[in-house]
Structure formats: C-alpha cells, structure tokens
Amino acid sequence: MDGTINGSLNLIGYGLSAIGPGVGIGLIFAAYINGVARQPEARGMLQSIAILGFALAEALAIFGLVLAFVLK
Amino acid sequence: MSLNVLGSLATADGGGFQAPTAGEFYQPLLFDGPFAITRPAVVLLLSVGLIAWWLIASTKEAAIVPGKRQWVTEGAYGFVRNGIARDIIGSKDFLRFVPLLFSIFMLILVNNLFGVIPPVQYPTMSRVGIPVALTLVVYVTYHYIGIKRVGLLAYFKNLVPPGLPSWIRPAIFVLEVITFFVTRPLTLALRLFGNMFAGHLLLLLFITGGEYLMTTGGLGLKLAGAGSFGMAFLLTVFEILIEFLQAYIFTLLAAMYIAGSLADEH
Numbered sequence: 579m580d581g582t583i584n585g586s587l588n589l590i591g592y593g594l595s596a597i598g599p600g601v602g603i604g605l606i607f608a609a610y611i612n613g614v615a616r617q618p619e620a621r622g623m624l625q626s627i628a629i630l631g632f633a634l635a636e637a638l639a640i641f642g643l644v645l646a647f648v649l650k
Numbered sequence: 651m652s653l654n655v656l657g658s659l660a661t662a663d664g665g666g667f668q669a670p671t672a673g674e675f676y677q678p679l680l681f682d683g684p685f686a687i688t689r690p691a692v693v694l695l696l697s698v699g700l701i702a703w704w705l706i707a708s709t710k711e712a713a714i715v716p717g718k719r720q721w722v723t724e725g726a727y728g729f730v731r732n733g734i735a736r737d738i739i740g741s742k743d744f745l746r747f748v749p750l751l752f753s754i755f756m757l758i759l760v761n762n763l764f765g766v767i768p769p770v771q772y773p774t775m776s777r778v779g780i781p782v783a784l785t786l787v788v789y790v791t792y793h794y795i796g797i798k799r800v801g802l803l804a805y806f807k808n809l810v811p812p813g814l815p816s817w818i819r820p821a822i823f824v825l826e827v828i829t830f831f832v833t834r835p836l837t838l839a840l841r842l843f844g845n846m847f848a849g850h851l852l853l854l855l856f857i858t859g860g861e862y863l864m865t866t867g868g869l870g871l872k873l874a875g876a877g878s879f880g881m882a883f884l885l886t887v888f889e890i891l892i893e894f895l896q897a898y899i900f901t902l903l904a905a906m907y908i909a910g911s912l913a914d915e916h
Contacts, residue, residue, distance in 0.1 A: 626737075626902070633899040637837050640844030647672055647851070 588646035595642030602635040667862045670854040675776055675847075690774040697760045697774070705756075730755050730901060738905040739912065747908055750791065754784060755901040758842065762893035765850055766886050773893075776846040778839070785839040788904045793830075796911035838903055845896050849889045856882035 610628040614621050678686035708719035716724055730752045735744040758775065765773030775781055797805050809826040810819050860878030863871045 626733075629895070629899070630902060630906075633841065633895070633903075634837075637841040637844070640848060641840060643848045644840065644844040647847075 586646075588649060592642045592646035596639050599635050599639035602638075603632055606631040606635060667859065670851060670858060672847075672851075674854060675850075677772075688777075689772055690777050690780070693764055693770055693772050694761065694774045694780065696770075697757065697764060701756050701760055726756070727752060734898075734901050734905050738902065739909045743912065747791075747905070750787070751901050751905055754788070754904060755897055758784070758900055759894065759897040762846060762897060763890070765846065765893065766853075766889055773846040773850050775842050775896075776850050778843045778847075781839040781842040784842075784900070785835045788838065788907065789835045792904075792907040792911045795908060799912065834907060838900065842896055842900055845892055849885075849892055852885055853882060853889065856885060 606628060610624055613624045675690075677689040679689055679692060680687040704719075705723060708723040712720060731744075731748050734755075735748045735751050738744075739747060761774040761780075764770040765776075799805075800808065806827075809830065810823050814822060856878050860875045860882060863875030863878060865875075867875075
C-alpha cells in the first residue's frame, strides 16, 4: 500500500454527471404525483407525459455512463 | 470490507477478477474484422424471422372473436396504433405511419427481450450500429415529410415560431437547427444504445462477479457471491421493465417527431 489511487477519472465524471438527471427525474415524478393527487382522473393523461419526461432526463445519465466506459 | 479482502482476492486466482468491459460485446462467429458475421447479426436475423412468423401465424384465420394468439397480437398492435400513433399524430393522417411505428416497436421490443431470454441473452441494441440504423430511418422520415409538405425554404422558415422579436430570431434559428439536425437523432440513438449497453454490462458484472466470489474466497465472500446473484436476479427484472420502456419511448419519440413535422403551425 503506497498511498496512490488507481482507477480512472471516467468514473468521477460519471458520478458528477448523474447528479443532474437524478434531481430532474425526482422533480418530474414529484409533479406527476402531485397532479394525480389533486385529480385522480388525470392519471392516464399525465402518465404518458411523465414517462416521456423520465426518458428524456435519464438520457443524460445514460450518456455519462456510456462515455465513462467508452472513452479511454 | 477492508483492503485486505481485496488483496486476498487479487492473489487468489492468477490475475484476479477481470471486470467485464466493452470488448465482451464483440462476439464474431464467422470470419473476423469489419465483415465478420457476429452474434448480434445472427440474433437480429432470428428476431426478424420470429416476428414475421408470429404475426403471420397469429392472424391467419382472423376471426371476429379472437383466439388467444390473435388477441395478443391485436393487443400489441392496438397499443401502438391507438396509444402511440393516434394519440400523438392525430386521427387525421396517422394511418400512414402505423406500419413504420409498429415495425420499430416490435423490432426493438423483441431484440431487447432477447437480452434476458436464456438461450440468446444478447441485446442486439447494445451494438450502436443498430439503433443508429433505426434512427436514420426515423430521421429521413420526419425531414422528408416536413419538406414535402411545405417545401424546403418554408420548412426552414417554420423552424422559428412566429411572433418573436427580430433580434432573437437568429439565435432561436441556430438553436432549432441544432435541435432538429443534431440533438434529436443523437439522443434518440444513444438513449436506446446506452440503456441496453449499460443494462447488459450491469448483469454481466453481477453474474461474473458473483461466480468469482463464490468460487474463490472464504465463507463470507461466498455469502457475498450469493448476494451478488440475488442482485443479478433483481436487475434482470428491472432490465425487463427498462426494455419495454425503451421500446415504448423510441416509438413515442418517433411519433412525436413525425407529428411535429406534420403540424400546421410550429
């Protein structure tokens, strides 16, 4: 044990890039839950918008993960 | 969990644990190099044959009161036709695009599900070329529709919504061009590819790691290996959900881009 840290900087980059989408997805589903709580009949309509927003926000986290593996 | 554990793992078995890398995804069956016939190519052909056979066989004697197979096929078709195409594109001219959207949906869904079905277990969408090919089809479609509707010049003029102050128009125009021509196809392809690639890599990691932990190491590590297998099981269930979701999202976004090109005003 000589005190050096081995590994790749990619993972730190991925960790930092996952903060934003995490917060974003939380906000999206918080809004969805609020909407359904106020008006349960709107559940179907809001569900497709929520799923769409989730996929768009998660895309950024996925970019970070993929680039962390692919770039050397 | 201390560094001693990792030290004992490293010296236990030759080179230690080799974590799965992106190179694991390249599995040539015949030949080698850029024209190799690889496993995802064979799986893709298999999936197309399977989908074609199922669709033809389940709708051959189409009855008003459907049998089981016909009901399943009609359920899937109705989901894409009504839930995606009609709701997004509108009931006026959505029928033209239902074949495209249904084909995309079934292809992505079956290929994704192949990632967890035992004899196959290779998600073909984890090789970036295949989502890129699907995205190219959608990309050419929505641009061609938009240009055919209003002509090339008006298509570019419509990118900027009307009623904006004139000093901001160039910035919005540049932004919209980048969105339409770069961001949309890029994110569409990379979203599908990234999800499938990351999911498969996670499963590989937990399963090979669990196997390594169970075969080399003391009792505590063997229990950790069992935990790793349990995690792999949970991740497989999660992966199935993600696969459905990604097929749905790809088709939904393709429908939204087509609907955007067909819209009367921007």
